[in-house]
Amino acid sequence: MIEKVLLVALVVLAIVVTQSNNLLRSLILLEVFSLLIALAYLLYQAPDVALAEVAIGLGLSTVLYLVGIKRIRVFHICYVFDETQAVRDAHIAEVEPTVVRPLELFLEKRENVEPHMAYSNKSLKDVIENDQPDLIVYQGAEKLYFIGNQDDQVYQDVLSSSGDIVDGSFQVEGISIEKVKNDDILQSY
Amino acid sequence: MMTSSKAISLLRLLVVLIGASLMLGIYSTSFESFGTQLKEFFTTDFLAETGASNSVAAIYLNYRVYDTLFEALMLMVSVIEVINVSWYKERRAYSFVTPRIQLHQYSEIIIQMVSFVYPYVLLIGLYVMVNGHVSPGGGFQGGAILATALISRYLVNPNFDLKIDGFERTEKILFVFILLTPISYLFLQWPPVTAVLSDGAYMILMNTLIGLKVFSGLSIIFYRFVYYEAQE
Numbered sequence: 001m002i003e004k005v006l007l008v009a010l011v012v013l014a015i016v017v018t019q020s021n022n023l024l025r026s027l028i029l030l031e032v033f034s035l036l037i038a039l040a041y042l043l044y045q046a047p048d049v050a051l052a053e054v055a056i057g058l059g060l061s062t063v064l065y066l067v068g069i070k071r072i073r074v075f076h077i078c079y080v081f082d083e084t085q086a087v088r089d090a091h092i093a094e095v096e097p098t099v100v101r102p103l104e105l106f107l108e109k110r111e112n113v114e115p116h117m118a119y120s121n122k123s124l125k126d127v128i129e130n131d132q133p134d135l136i137v138y139q140g141a142e143k144l145y146f147i148g149n150q151d152d153q154v155y156q157d158v159l160s161s162s163g164d165i166v167d168g169s170f171q172v173e174g175i176s177i178e179k180v181k182n183d184d185i186l187q188s189y
Numbered sequence: 190m191m192t193s194s195k196a197i198s199l200l201r202l203l204v205v206l207i208g209a210s211l212m213l214g215i216y217s218t219s220f221e222s223f224g225t226q227l228k229e230f231f232t233t234d235f236l237a238e239t240g241a242s243n244s245v246a247a248i249y250l251n252y253r254v255y256d257t258l259f260e261a262l263m264l265m266v267s268v269i270e271v272i273n274v275s276w277y278k279e280r281r282a283y284s285f286v287t288p289r290i291q292l293h294q295y296s297e298i299i300i301q302m303v304s305f306v307y308p309y310v311l312l313i314g315l316y317v318m319v320n321g322h323v324s325p326g327g328g329f330q331g332g333a334i335l336a337t338a339l340i341s342r343y344l345v346n347p348n349f350d351l352k353i354d355g356f357e358r359t360e361k362i363l364f365v366f367i368l369l370t371p372i373s374y375l376f377l378q379w380p381p382v383t384a385v386l387s388d389g390a391y392m393i394l395m396n397t398l399i400g401l402k403v404f405s406g407l408s409i410i411f412y413r414f415v416y417y418e419a420q421e
Binding site: 015047048051052055056058059060063064067068 | 202243245317325326327329330333334336337340341343344407411414415
């Protein structure tokens with residue numbers, strides 16, 4: 001009985017590992033897969049193979065993958081809300097399905113970078129000086145502003161495919177981060 | 190980076206499922222049965238013939254020791270290949286200030302727990318290696334566990350202050366001894382010098398040699414990969 005459950009779990013886990021978008025998640029699930037298959041070897045009365053699988057699959061192979069995955073670039077995104085009110089969960093839940101989730105999916109699948117979201121309600125200058133993100137998403141009155149470095153390849157890709165990422169109901173405009181720092185260009189929006 | 194559309198990935202999944210069910214169906218409905226002569230040859234009376242209580246150790250150290258020699262050779266060739274592919278230049282920074290030890294952002298929990306567990310991992314590795322002919326384990330498993338101890342040392346202290354030359358030299362010398370021992374004891378059947386050199390001692394010696402060789406090889410592979418990655 002436990003053997004059948006284990007085998008089915010192994011197959012399901014293998015499918016999830018290959019179909020997942022996030023690299024770190026696939027890696028940890030691969031570790032769990034290695035552990036479960038060592039248990040399966042033990043149930044089939046092969047303790048030597050189980051020992052070898054545990055020592056190599058968990059000790060060597062996982063740490064090698066973790067060290068290799070450090071080269072993946074982390075892309076910091078800051079979503080700046082209106083200054084007057086505190087950021088609550090309801091606000092985040094509003095913007096999440098339309099802007100945040102498609103942006104994260106795009107970055108994970110097309111650009112192969114790891115997105116990290118942050119939400120803030122400070123002024124733009126504060127965010128740029130203290131946080132230094134790679135991309136700032138600012139919701140103006142009518143448009144959505146993507147603010148980032150002009151030389152950043154990932155930012156340019158995000159700008160050029162912003163029509164695919166965001167719904168048709170938003171208009172997206174890209175502004176360089178230098179302009180926002182120097183000119184206070186968004187004070188009037 | 191191009192990604193395939195949803196239809197193609199669904200088709201891929203379908204092909205995988207069809208192939209897997211085909212193979213499983215053919216395997217489970219085949220009624221051709223093979224005899225178990227090899228299994229009986231290996232598993233009857235292996236204790237008296239080889240002196241090992243673990244039948245796997247009896248197989249890879251006595252009945253099929255030829256395969257073990259080639260497996261050791263294969264490990265050494267893969268280590269040579271890793272060294273060849275991942276060449277690196279030692280960076281010598283000319284500075285009047287002595288360089289600080291690299292401070293890393295690893296969590297304190299990992300450092301403390303790994304430091305606590307480290308000597309026990311070494312002990313378990315040595316136990317599994319030396320007791321390979323009596324309990325499950327053996328040279329390869331013990332060597333892998335010892336390599337895990339070295340990897341956990343990297344997790345705690347990621348400074349590359351280990352000289353790999355010692356490991357490389359050790360591995361080659363060990364390979365020569367791994368070749369010499371079965372050839373002289375099993376193939377040529379030189380009579381042992383004293384009665385102490387029995388089957389059990391041969392097993393322990395072979396397991397120790399294989400374990401140390403695997404330990405050196407895996408450590409070299411790991412350090413080469415990690416050091417090469419650290420060069421930006």
